[in-house]
Amino acid sequence: MAAPREALYFPASQRQQLDSYLPSPSITSTSSVSSKPHVTLTFATSLDSQLALAPGVQTALSGPESKAMTHYLRSKHDAILIGVGTAIADNPSLNCRIEGVGGYGGEGLYGQPRPIVLDPKGRWEISAESKVVKLAREGKGKAPWIITKTDVGEQKRSLLESVGGKFLRYGDSFGGVEASLSARMEWRGMLQLLSREGIQGVMIEGGGVVINDLLSADNLELVDSVILTIAPTWLGRGGVQVCPEQRQGLGRSLPAGRLKDVNWMPLGEDVVLCGRPQ
Ligand SMILES: NC(=O)C1=CN([C@@H]2O[C@H](COP(=O)(O)OP(=O)(O)OC[C@H]3O[C@@H](n4cnc5c(N)ncnc54)[C@H](OP(=O)(O)O)[C@@H]3O)[C@@H](O)[C@H]2O)C=CC1
Numbered sequence: 599m600a601a602p603r604e605a606l607y608f609p610a611s612q613r614q615q616l617d618s619y620l621p622s623p624s625i626t627s628t629s630s631v632s633s634k635p636h637v638t639l640t641f642a643t644s645l646d647s648q649l650a651l652a653p654g655v656q657t658a659l660s661g662p663e664s665k666a667m668t669h670y671l672r673s674k675h676d677a678i679l680i681g682v683g684t685a686i687a688d689n690p691s692l693n694c695r696i697e698g699v700g701g702y703g704g705e706g707l708y709g710q711p712r713p714i715v716l717d718p719k720g721r722w723e724i725s726a727e728s729k730v731v732k733l734a735r736e737g738k739g740k741a742p743w744i745i746t747k748t749d750v751g752e753q754k755r756s757l758l759e760s761v762g763g764k765f766l767r768y769g770d771s772f773g774g775v776e777a778s779l780s781a782r783m784e785w786r787g788m789l790q791l792l793s794r795e796g797i798q799g800v801m802i803e804g805g806g807v808v809i810n811d812l813l814s815a816d817n818l819e820l821v822d823s824v825i826l827t828i829a830p831t832w833l834g835r836g837g838v839q840v841c842p843e844q845r846q847g848l849g850r851s852l853p854a855g856r857l858k859d860v861n862w863m864p865l866g867e868d869v870v871l872c873g874r875p876q
């Protein structure tokens with residue numbers, strides 16, 4: 599099957615620099631269920647550490663080379679996870695468009711990740727016009743899973759199920775009664791839920807609330823790798839900023855976190871930073 603013209607290409611020499619930060623192929627082929635998947639946190643920021651010009655505004659930061667890199671990462675994970683703020687703002691495709699994956703020159707849905715949206719209150723009005731739904735119908739991406747705490751209603755459920763997606767109910771078993779009353783979901787519980795659903799590697803793309811939460815003192819240990827694209831642009835004040843809370847220790851403020859095993863990789867006009875949280 600020939601790859602369509604819009605397929606992206608990412609060279610083998612650059613792939614090698616990323617592979618040690620990705621879920622190991624031996625993990626993805628084993629049938630054992632571990633307590634959590636490999637978590638890769640990956641996003642693009644401006645020089646002033648912002649994801650977008652304003653909340654709810656989609657902002658292209660990655661150049662063509664780093665965009666192809668992101669699609670290579672997508673091909674190496676079982677799933678891509680985003681918050682509902684991003685689903686509403688971007689109407690994203692969340693598929694993989696690298697040459698050779700299913701729908702882009704490859705067979706079936708080979709290499710396509712599962713899109714997962716974190717939507718505790720059922721705010722995302724997913725419809726037949728949503729890009730993820732259209733791509734699933736066209737055989738160019740997997741249908742989404744939506745993690746929720748609410749009853750979503752029959753209309754959304756049947757639409758999602760008609761393309762092979764589903765709702766995953768985050769329930770009392772992940773945090774008890776108190777957790778079930780608030781919209782917040784604990785990351786450890788969510789990752790356990792994904793692991794039980796067979797997800798062994800997940801890339802978490804954003805947006806701001808999700809990233810800052812994962813970079814917080816409580817959650818950083820759950821992140822295995824960070825792969826960050828930095829674009830040579832200042833977006834200016836007022837955007838969606840990546841800036842986690844400082845840690846507190848012995849009555850003073852401490853840095854929020856730091857990466858080890860760092861690799862900097864220029865890609866076109868951008869630079870890609872890979873590392874593991876210390
Ligand atoms: N440059 C880049 O790489 C990227 C940029 N973006 C941009 O980011 C922006 C969106 O970011 P933002 O507005 O911060 O929204 P998010 O995508 O981070 O979604 C936030 C919402 O997700 C739900 N959520 C997040 N964490 C949890 C949790 N632990 N438990 C329960 N619910 C949770 C909440 O929904 P609720 O409020 O319903 O409780 C929360 O308000 C957009 O402009 C988008 O374009 C997004 C991804 C990547």
Ligand SMILES: Nc1nc(O)c(N)c(N[C@@H]2O[C@H](COP(=O)(O)O)[C@@H](O)[C@H]2O)n1
Pocket residue numbers: 641642656657658659660665668680684685688689690691692693803804827
């Ligand atoms: N890597 C990267 N660079 C940017 O400049 C971005 N704006 C994003 N955004 C993320 O990618 C999703 C859009 O993906 P599709 O092309 O629609 O598949 C968007 O929802 C963000 O998660 N990422």
